[in-house]
Amino acid sequence: xxxxxxxxxxxxxxxxxxxxxxxxxxxxxxxxxxxxxxxxxxxxxxxxxxxxxxxxxxxxxxxxxxxxxxxxxxxxxxxxxxxxxxxxxxxxxxxxxxxxxxxxxxxxxxxxxxxxxxxxxxxxxxxxxxxxxxxxxxxxxxxxxxxxxxxxxxxxxxxxxxxxxxxxxxxxxxxxxxxxxxxxxxxxxxxxxxxxxxxxxxxxxxxxxxxxxxxxxxxxxxxxxxxxxxxxxxxxxxxxxxxxxxxxxx
Amino acid sequence: xxxxxxxxxxxxxxxxxxxxxxxxxxxxxxxxxxxxxxxxxxxxxxxxxxxxxxxxxxxxxxxxxxxxxxxxxxxxxxxxxxxxxxxxxxxxxxxxxxxxxxxxxxxxxxxxxxxxxxxxxxxxxxxxxxxxxxxxxxxxxxxxxxxxxxxxxxxxxxxxxxxxxxxxxxxxxxxxxxxxxxxxxxxxxxxxxxxxxxxxxxxxxxxxxxxxxxxxxxxxxxxxxxxxxxxxxxxxxxxxxxxxxxxxxxxxxxxxxxxxxxxxxxxxx
Numbered sequence: 456x457x458x459x460x461x462x463x464x465x466x467x468x469x470x471x472x473x474x475x476x477x478x479x480x481x482x483x484x485x486x487x488x489x490x491x492x493x494x495x496x497x498x499x500x501x502x503x504x505x506x507x508x509x510x511x512x513x514x515x516x517x518x519x520x521x522x523x524x525x526x527x528x529x530x531x532x533x534x535x536x537x538x539x540x541x542x543x544x545x546x547x548x549x550x551x552x553x554x555x556x557x558x559x560x561x562x563x564x565x566x567x568x569x570x571x572x573x574x575x576x577x578x579x580x581x582x583x584x585x586x587x588x589x590x591x592x593x594x595x596x597x598x599x600x601x602x603x604x605x606x607x608x609x610x611x612x613x614x615x616x617x618x619x620x621x622x623x624x625x626x627x628x629x630x631x632x633x634x635x636x637x638x639x640x641x642x643x644x645x646x647x648x649x650x651x652x653x654x655x656x657x658x659x660x661x662x663x664x665x666x667x668x669x670x671x672x673x674x675x676x677x678x679x680x681x682x683x684x685x686x687x688x689x690x691x692x693x694x695x696x697x698x699x700x701x702x703x704x705x
Numbered sequence: 706x707x708x709x710x711x712x713x714x715x716x717x718x719x720x721x722x723x724x725x726x727x728x729x730x731x732x733x734x735x736x737x738x739x740x741x742x743x744x745x746x747x748x749x750x751x752x753x754x755x756x757x758x759x760x761x762x763x764x765x766x767x768x769x770x771x772x773x774x775x776x777x778x779x780x781x782x783x784x785x786x787x788x789x790x791x792x793x794x795x796x797x798x799x800x801x802x803x804x805x806x807x808x809x810x811x812x813x814x815x816x817x818x819x820x821x822x823x824x825x826x827x828x829x830x831x832x833x834x835x836x837x838x839x840x841x842x843x844x845x846x847x848x849x850x851x852x853x854x855x856x857x858x859x860x861x862x863x864x865x866x867x868x869x870x871x872x873x874x875x876x877x878x879x880x881x882x883x884x885x886x887x888x889x890x891x892x893x894x895x896x897x898x899x900x901x902x903x904x905x906x907x908x909x910x911x912x913x914x915x916x917x918x919x920x921x922x923x924x925x926x927x928x929x930x931x932x933x934x935x936x937x938x939x940x941x942x943x944x945x946x947x948x949x950x951x952x953x954x955x956x957x958x959x960x961x962x963x964x965x966x967x968x969x970x971x972x973x974x
Contacts, residue, residue, distance in 0.1 A: 504866070507866070507869070507870045508869070508870070509866055509869050509870065530870055532866065532867055532870040534864065534866055534867060538864075538866075539863065539864060540738070540863060542737075542738055542914070543738055543863055543920060544914060544917055544918045544919055544920050544923065545863075545920055546918070549919075549921075553856075553859075553860055553863075553864070553867065553871075554871075556856050556857075556860055556868070556871050556873060557870075557871030559856065561854075561857065562853040562857075563856075564852075564853070564855065564856065565856065589918040592918075605867075609871060
């Protein structure tokens with residue numbers, strides 16, 4: 456069996472009494488490159504927030520491998536960049552250094568070492584030249600790199616990204632996904648991302664989790680998961696209206 | 706200005722002005738960025754109503770105002786967007802309710818109107834030495850809190866999900882933030898009144914945010930603006946026999962107008 460970092464068992468996720476996804480059995484393995492795909496509103500972000508511990512599971516449980524220290528350092532979270540307020544006058548390195556906050560403890564201020572780690576993380580995402588540039592002045596792709604650097608600065612076991620290429624042009628999307636691929640292959644970073652784009656999954660994911668029309672998740676190797684009959688079973692009638700790129704595959 | 710420094714009575718005014726400027730302007734960047742400008746205004750009205758209530762029932766005004774101010778800030782920090790009403794609605798209702806309650810309670814209060822207005826709205830010219838010590842202690846402690854909890858206050862407002870994912874207790878730190886802000890507002894209102902308190906809570910931070918791209922500089926610039934407006938305002942009001950609080954507020958607005966114009970010109974080029 457592969458080196459599992461995390462496994463959900465019969466997990467149900469949602470808000471209040473409303474179950475969005477159910478019966479989720481999904482494992483994240485060390486060095487994984489897992490793409491979670493589903494149409495907009497299918498529950499991808501809800502699942503992600505439950506894995507992060509931001510939402511409580513409605514049923515089932517999430518087991519973390521005993522080799523993994525719980526709390527700070529398990530996940531490096533990269534939110535949708537549109538969720539951040541651009542009124543805040545923060546430079547790229549000030550954003551990246553936030554990744555260190557969980558390791559500092561309450562009322563401790565970042566030290567020189569934390570700034571160095573943040574700068575190293577910016578270097579990993581090729582943003583070191585922009586360290587002192589205001590975050591709000593960066594392009595969409597550059598902002599995403601800074602947010603990935605922030606997640607890396609927390610020295611996580613798993614990099615968890617919410618729609619990392621949403622709203623990007625083709626070149627920026629390719630650059631971001633190639634950066635993630637490089638991190639996975641050269642640093643053995645475990646990457647989990649959610650997307651509604653089949654093309655992104657098709658090109659970059661190694662394993663795929665498909666959110667089905669009835670709120671379940673099918674997980675497997677990419678080649679097996681992207682077969683037309685599997686996609687047809689997962690999406691049924693929704694694909695034609697919600698996922699035209701998936702519909703084209705059926 | 707030399708006259709001001711040689712007379713103990715006027716020296717107290719200068720000290721009060723500087724303390725309020727430091728005590729509130731350091732929060733003002735947060736207040737603007739967290740979009741709680743009008744929460745500050747509404748809480749100021751609630752504090753005034755609390756003082757009026759205390760006067761009516763002949764209780765100590767300051768503890769009542771302090772308790773209600775902190776509670777109101779904490780309650781407003783828990784108000785979230787409902788499906789029917791946006792959270793500003795609650796702020797607006799508190800503002801109107803607080804203002805109306807103040808007037809109604811004053812109308813039935815047993816003390817003289819001038820005395821009540823002084824208690825209710827504060828007056829920088831009549832701040833006693835005991836209150837100066839209280840301000841120095843409270844604002845000093847809150848400055849230390851801001852310094853050491855800077856990362857918690859920032860992540861809790863800027864990216865709460867990231868904060869929670871990092872193991873930071875965002876809800877707790879938001880409560881501490883609003884509680885501390887409530888204490889600062891209650892002390893300032895008791896000393897200098899609602900208008901100057903509100904202006905100090907917004908204008909210095911707004912001016913600083915127009916001029917810098919570094920969050921670490923916002924607090925320092927805001928403090929500089931707040932202290933400068935206080936000192937110059939007191940001197941100008943003394944020289945030209947103008948109401949002191951309003952003169953300081955006018956200067957704060959002028960500083961903001963210049964900062965905003967400079968920012969707009971810089972963006973245009």
